[in-house]
Amino acid sequence: xxxxxxxAVGDIxxxxxxxxxxxxxxxxxxxxxxxxxxxxxxxSIVSAIGDDIIGKKSLELLQKEHINIDYIDIIPGGExxxxxxxxxxxxxxxxxxxxxxxxxxxxxxxxxxxxxxTQDGAISFYLPEFKHFFDAFSRMSLPNTIKxxxxxxxxxxxxxxxxxxxxxxxxxxxxxxxEREGRAGQSEAFExxxxxxxxxxxxxxxxxxxxxxxxxxxxxxxxxRVKVVDTTGAGDSYVATFFSTYLQSQDLVESxxxxxxxxxxxxxxxxxx
Numbered sequence: 001x002x003x004x005x006x007x008a009v010g011d012i013x014x015x016x017x018x019x020x021x022x023x024x025x026x027x028x029x030x031x032x033x034x035x036x037x038x039x040x041x042x043x044s045i046v047s048a049i050g051d052d053i054i055g056k057k058s059l060e061l062l063q064k065e066h067i068n069i070d071y072i073d074i075i076p077g078g079e080x081x082x083x084x085x086x087x088x089x090x091x092x093x094x095x096x097x098x099x100x101x102x103x104x105x106x107x108x109x110x111x112x113x114x115x116x117x118t119q120d121g122a123i124s125f126y127l128p129e130f131k132h133f134f135d136a137f138s139r140m141s142l143p144n145t146i147k148x149x150x151x152x153x154x155x156x157x158x159x160x161x162x163x164x165x166x167x168x169x170x171x172x173x174x175x176x177x178x179e180r181e182g183r184a185g186q187s188e189a190f191e192x193x194x195x196x197x198x199x200x201x202x203x204x205x206x207x208x209x210x211x212x213x214x215x216x217x218x219x220x221x222x223x224x225r226v227k228v229v230d231t232t233g234a235g236d237s238y239v240a241t242f243f244s245t246y247l248q249s250q251d252l253v254e255s256x257x258x259x260x261x262x263x264x265x266x267x268x269x270x271x272x273x
Contacts, residue, residue, distance in 0.1 A: 002248075003040065003041065003042050003248075004040075004041045004042070004120040004121065004244060004247035004248050005041065005042045005043075005044070005118070005119045005120045005121070006032075006033075006036045006041040006042070006043050006044075006119065006120065006121045006122070006123075006240070006243060006244055006247065007033075007043065007044040007045065007046060007071075007115070007116060007119045007121070007122045007123070008028070008029035008030075008032035008033045008036070008043070008044075008045050008046070008047075008122075008123050008124075008240075009029065009045075009046040009047070009108060009112075009116070009122060009123065009124040009125075009133065009137050010027065010028045010029035010032075010045075010046075010047060010123075010124055010125045010130065010133070011027035011028055011029055011030070011047060011081050011100075011103050011125075011130070012027040012029055012030045012045065012047045012049050012055075012058050012062075012072070012080065012081065013026050013027040013030070013049075013054065013058070013080055013081030013082050013083065013101070013103075014026055014054045014057075014058075014080070014081070014082045014083075015082075015083060015084075015085045015232065015271065015272065016082060016083065016084045016085065017084070017085050017086075017087070017270070018084050018086065019086060019087065020270075022270065022271075024270065024271030024272065024273075025057075025058060025061050025271070025272070025273060026083065026085075026232075026233070026271070026272055027047075027058075027081060028125045028150070028236055029045045029046070029047050029125070030045065030047075030058065030061075030062070030272075030273075031233045031236035031237070031240070031272040031273055032123060032236050032239060032240040033045045033062070033065075033067045033240070034061075034062075034065050034067065034240075034273045035236060035237045035240035035241055035244075035262060035266075035273065036240040036241070036243070036244045037065055037066055037067060038065075038241075038262075039240060039241040039244035039245055039258065039262065040244055040245070040248060041121075041240075041243075041244035041247065041248075042068070043067050043068065043240075043244075044067065044068035044069075044070070044071060044115075044119070045062065045067060045068070045069065045071065045072055046071045046072070046108055046112045046115070046116070047071075047072050047073070047103070047106065048072065048073040048074075048075055048078070048102045048103060048105075048106040049072060049073070049074055049075070049078070049080045049081075049101075049102060050074070050075050050077070050078030050079045050080040050101055050102050051074055051075065051076055051077065051078065052078070052079060052080055054079075054080040054081075054082065055074065055078075055080040058080065059072070059074075071111075071112055071115055073102075073106070075102045078101060078102035079099065079101035079102060080101050080102065081098075081099060081100055081101045081102075081103050082098075082099045082101070083095050083096075083097065083098040083099070084096045084097040084098075085232055087230060087232075090228070091228045091229060091230055091231055091267075092231050093230065093231055093232040098129070100129060103130075103133075104129075105132075106132075106133050107132060107133055107136050108133060108136050108137060108140075113140045113141075113142075116140060116142055116145060117141075117142055117143075117144065117145060118145075119142075119145050120145065120146065120247050121145065121146040121147075121148060121243050121247050122137075122142060122145050122146070122147055122148065123148035123149070123150055123239070123243070124137040124138075124148075124149065124150070125150045125152060126149065126150065126151045126152060127152055134149075138167055138170040138171070139170070146172050146173065146243070146247070147170070147171050147172050147173070148171065148172065148173040148174075148175065148239075148243065149164070149167060149170070149171040149173070149174050149175065150175040150235075150239060151163070151164055151174060151175060151176050152176075152177060152235075153176075153177045153179065161176065161186060161189045161190045161193055162189070162193065164176075164193065165193070165197075168197050168199070171199065172199070172200060173199070173200045173201070173202060173243075174194065174199055174200070174201050174202070175201070175202045175203075175204065175239060176190055176201075176202075176203055176204070177203075177204040177206070177235050178190065178203055178204070178205055179206070187203055187205070187211065190203055190213075191203070191211070191213050191218060194213040195213060195216065200212070200213065200214045200215075201213040201214075202239070202242065204235050204238060204239075205223075206223070206231075207223050208222075208223065209221050209222040209223040209260065210223075210238065210256060210259070210260065212252055212256060214252060219252055219253060219256060221253075221256035221257060221259075221260050222260075223260060223263075223264070224260055224261065224263075224264035226264045226267065226268055227268060228267050228268070229267060229268050229269055229270060230267060230269065230270045230271065231267050232270075232271065232272050233266050233271070233272020233273060234263045234266050234267050235263070236272060237259075237262045237263045237265070237266040237272070237273075238259040238260065238262060238263040239259070240262075241255075241258050241259040241261075241262035241263075242255045242256065242258070242259035243255075245258045245259065
């Protein structure tokens, strides 16, 4: 079976836990690439880092994990992204003191786009702070690449799934994380939007599992019941494992099962990887 190629376009940095003074590698692109590799894909990252100690340690980790780092821009004198992660009583992460560093000005280049045309799958991540590079990715023509948009937490869009309508022709797959409060209506709206637009969708429902809408069918996978230590990176773990498995097998049910297992392992330890 051919090893699938999978690239994450997004952030690399460090997660700082002020409650314990611990630090862990982070950033959605880093998390995705590492989990994708561990799930059997050949992963790459399109991103930017500074030449500071955080950037250097990030590259060392990625090389150790056999991630392709050829398309990571290293900015002389630049600062690599960092963010503080605070866990609440339910071990759910909340972010503060986010320093974007060089990611504040990062835009994928034509060289990056040319590389992405060679990939089986490519993903980027929407947050208001990431709109500049997410929009550049959305406009890329990648006819032979499964193009994936992770719209992250629905709370970023005031619970309104119609936000993604503006990107309706740009992606093959759309992903949302939907919180339990108000979930029923939001999940149904997301499913309807995917069906109406003939787009594949993945809804991450936390402790309630996950839902996939694909070719007019809906698939549901329950979450595994485990002791939760830290939910940071659970979505990245799920997404990367799901697409790495799906690109290999074209089996949605198996992909959801493996992704659920990966997310369950992630939340039983501190840090996203």
